Amino acid sequence: MYCVKCGVRLPEGTARCPLCDTPVWDPEGSASAAPTFSDRYPAPPKSRRYPFLAFLTALLLAVSLSALIFCLRNLHGVYWSGYVMLGCALVYFAVIFPFWFERREPLIFVPLGFLLTAGYLLYICLYTGGSWFLSFAFPVTMLVCLLTTAAIALFRFGKRRRLLKIGALLVLIGCSTMLVELFQVISFGGRMFTWSLYPVCAFSLVGLFLILCGVIPPWRAYVERKLFL
């Protein structure tokens, strides 16, 4: 019996061609040929990742608890152990936690990391009696989170028009520095446009050049050749 699409001869009793999945016409209903391999499967390799992750989890937990116990016994309060515990929590959730999952989706775990960073900054602000969290730390963290997530999303879904994407991203980064300076002025006082204009100009120039390269094919060909894109 033959596959009408590939033209190869197949063993008797084959239902579909293993190459193109075309059903094989077998009016006589031939008996299947003897299998060439058994149906035994070896045990899949054991993952060494989970014991290692469990060890890291236990290590961070031990460091946090040690710091807390030390402060409670010697200083009779939480004091600096709060930094250690929240720092460990931040490292755990931002770096170690995603590895428990088979598929580590960056569009979920990156924003989660930034949210935890904001939480850590909030603790520092409250502990030190500051008032800079809502006016500076939170908006700046969210701005960086937004830009990072946007960059991941842009490059994750399609590799086309890379120069255009990189250019747009650079312009956005440049402009966002003005926002950072704005939050800085609101929180800590001072004059606007003392330093942000420099990165705005630099990033925008490079970004606009790349956008132009993305739009003008001869320029794009030149840059791609030079940068091995």
Next chain:
Amino acid sequence: MRLDNAALIFPAIRRRRWVNVFRVSATLTEPVEPAVLQQAVTELMPRFPSMYVRLRTGVFWYYLEEVPAPPTVREDYAYPLTLMQEKELRTCCLRIMYFRNRIAVEFFHSLTDGTGGMVYLKTLTARYLSLRYGLEIPAEEGVLDWQEAPRAEELEDSFFRHTNGVTLNDHEPDALRLKGTYEPNFLYLTTGVVPTQSLVEASHRCGATVTVFLSAVMEETILRWQAESCPNRRKRKPVKVTVPINLRRLYGSSTLRNFVLALNPGVDPRMGDYTLEQLCKRMAAQLAAEGTPQQMAGRIAANVNPQNVTLIRAVPLPIKNVIMGIVYSMRGESKGCINLSNLGRIRLPAAMEPYVRRMEFIIGTQRSYPNNCSVASYGGETYINMIRNIREPELERRFFSRLVELGVPVYLESNAPESPRKGAES
């Protein structure tokens, strides 16, 4: 026992889910008796001291240590070349398996290459047939006398004897990387059985040898596939087929350890389209130009020279492994799209032939290639084994369909399950 020069790379580049293993197998006319096979395996142990070994880790190098007892023969799995895990490498780097009429031997590549593996399989099969049917099989056509002591030249590292000391520098461009949906814990094997006579005639029509013809057809298949998936010619990547060269023929060595070196002939599709005849001519010319003893000695020197540098020898093994892994990624696998390893025509002593139906050779996938191809001829048939660790049989479909177009009839066997395999969806 020290690893030979080519063998050094295989323990260094192995990964938790990938180890370089290959298989040779003989299919008999009657079902295999496991107890008799086990006896044959045990009896051959003193004759092949370089095969019955396990991998050990030293401070500066890996080394091979003879195992105290022969490996136990076991039933074959649903797919060939299952992962040889760390524990198994530390126990024995050799597997002997059976399924129905087939005897299969799988080797960790540090032990030997295809030719050495085939010598072991022939001798094992000869001994098995002698025990099973009382045959008198002479030590000829690659079958060794199992009772004689191993000869020194069988155990030598021939690379060191055939280097010219002058490193051959060649800066090859990277080749196209084939891709697909990775299938964990399974290898799809597609065997194309073709009449050797038809294959030889088709090769002669293109003015080429069988190896050159098959490599050129493979090249043409990948070129056409790339042309369809990448219409912009300027963005196409070089298509190269890695062809291992058996250095024993070139230098007259009879070692049973690794003595093979690969060449990467290929074409750059940006230069234009090639006909199959042109590809054959180009492939033959490249293999002829690069495959001379002098050129190969230069390539051997490139591998052997670093092993002689005291400073490199003194570097601890874990650091060596990292460096060798990086060098291999940059200079090894990136230079070819697929391996096409042809063991050529396999001959057996006349007394064995009525009992052996087919002889095969299967190489595993590479660390980063998803597909590989190995070829061996026996009894008027050529067995083209294409293996892959991805779900899509696109390369196989195109390659075998092209062979049919060229007038070579193909009988196809596959180990792909008819219904989706358990766990395949994960």
